[in-house]
Amino acid sequence: MYMVLSSKCWRALENWRDKMSTDNNGKKLPKGIRMRGKELYEARFTYKGETYVLYNTNLKLLQNELAAKRYEVEHGFYAKESNVTVDSWFHTWMEEYKRNNVKYGTYKVYLDEYKTHIQETLGRRQLKDVRGEHIQKLFNDMAKRYSHTTVNLVRVILSGMYTQAVRNGMVLRNPVENTSIKKKKRKRKIRVMTQEEQKLFMRYSKTSQFYDLYIVALGTGMRSGELRALQWSDIDFDNKIIHVNGTLKYVAKAREKYMIDEPKSETSKRDIPMLENLVSVLREHRKHQLATRMLLGNKWRPESGFENLVFTGSFGRCISETALYEDMKKIRAQIREDGHVFGEHTPHSLRHTFATRGFERGIPPKVMQEILGHKSITMTLDIYSHVLPDKKAEEINKLAAMF
Structure with missing residues (x-):
């Protein structure tokens, strides 16, 4: 009834x-x-x-x-919350708000991180029902297994999703604002080779398959990813210029593992003048590479879209960041075995070493900023502040003749 x-x-x-x-x-x-x-x-x-x-x-x-x-x-401040799920809103947010506003590599990373770390835990929940404690538990669980960088990236994704959802009136508040993640440990001090270490490294790396890459790294200050993405069309031998147009990115879960992504920032896309020795090194490297390709024949198998890389691994394949790191590790071990003192240098040390040698020889910070592709001169001065006190003392001593 x-x-x-x-x-x-x-x-x-x-x-x-x-x-x-x-x-x-x-x-x-x-x-x-x-x-x-x-x-x-x-x-x-x-x-x-x-x-x-x-x-x-x-x-x-x-x-x-x-x-x-x-x-x-x-008082009219309330907007009725949407019943859309986290999963549905994430894909809408990615397609409508992110795809055309971030680098393709970043877009792919967001998709992978969401699928790996967020979807199973929060994906089926309604967007409005996710609270700060749900997200905090996700961060706490992740922190036990993953690096600060990974946890922070997931936080950036969730915060971006919810910030836009609040703007659209789909939810009232951003629950990520009520969460926190463990602070990242302070970065290690940058490692720069002394002039003696640089000489030792170049002597011991002569037998390495990446020897020419190391020479170009120390002569240009290019990032590891930029060097590994460099194509022959980027080398202007006539005008002695290297055009930096992208960076090699490895996407673990993608069908095509490697891709050339947009440069790190707008200023990272730049032209770097080549010293005469680099022109000679790259010309010889080109000849050797062509001879190797002819010798290997159909065994030379570069990844699709990477047929014209300047620097390759065995059989024309892309060079991974790990491969460079391990190669430098072996060189470092050999140097030490022979009784020399040599620091814990990595591929990124080559970039820092280039910049330090430049400052030591009086290259103005503004010029160095443009060569390195830093977004601002403040960044350049901040990173290489360890070099500048010596240069300031040297420059001010030039005034001694006036007294």
């Missing part, structure tokens, strides 16, 4: 329920709040025919949330 009640009757019924609402200990609950189960409180109110319901296990917090919600609704 069904009975239709008038709105007046419904209000009377609600008032009666409010009067009768008590907690599990028999204590009367505030108006508009009742128990739902053993531990969950429900708050409910109606405004202009629309019913609003909130839940919380903490009565005081629920009272505060109820007061805030009433104020928002009655």
Whole structure:
């Protein structure tokens, strides 16, 4: 049997329920709040025919949330939250807001990170139902297995999704704002080869398959990814210029593992003048590479789209960052075995070493900024501040002749 009640009757019924609402200990609950189960409180109110319901296990917090919600609704600040899922909104956000505004490599990384770290835990939840504690637990669990960089990237993705959702009126607040991640340890001091170490490195690396790459790295200050992405069309032998147009990126979960991505920043796309010795090294490298390709025949098998790389691994394949690191590790070990002192230098040390040698020889910071492709001169001065005090002392001593 069904009975239709008038709105007046419904209000009377609600008032009666409010009067009768008590907690599990028999204590009367505030108006508009009742128990739902053993531990969950429900708050409910109606405004202009629309019913609003909130839940919380903490009565005081629920009272505060109820007061805030009433104020928002009655003063026109409330936008009705969407029932869309996290998964659905992520893909909409990526296609409509990110695809044309970030580098393709970044777009692919976002897709991979979401699928790997977010989708299973939060993907099926409604966007409006995800709270700060849900996201905090995700970060805490990730921190046990992954680096700070990975956890922070997931935080950036979730924060970006929710920031846009708030702007669109799909949710009221960004729950990521109520979370935190462990602070990253301070970066290690940059490693620069001394002039003696640089000479040792070049002598011991002569038998390495990456010897020519090391020469170009120390003569240009190019990043590892830029060197590994360099194509013969980027080398202008006539004008002695290297055009830096991209960086080699490895995407683990993609069908095509390697891709040439946009440069790190707008200023990273640049032209670098070549010293005469680099012109000679690259000409000889080109001849040797062509001879090797002819010798190997169909065994020379570069990845699709990477047929004209300047520097390759065995059989014309792309060089991974790990391969360079391991090669330098072997060279370092050999140098030490022979009784020489040699620091913990990595491929990135070559870039720092180039810049340091340049400052030591008086190259102006503004020129060095453009060669290195830094976004601002402040960045250049900050990174290489360890060199500048000596240069300042040297320059100011030139004034001695005036006295």
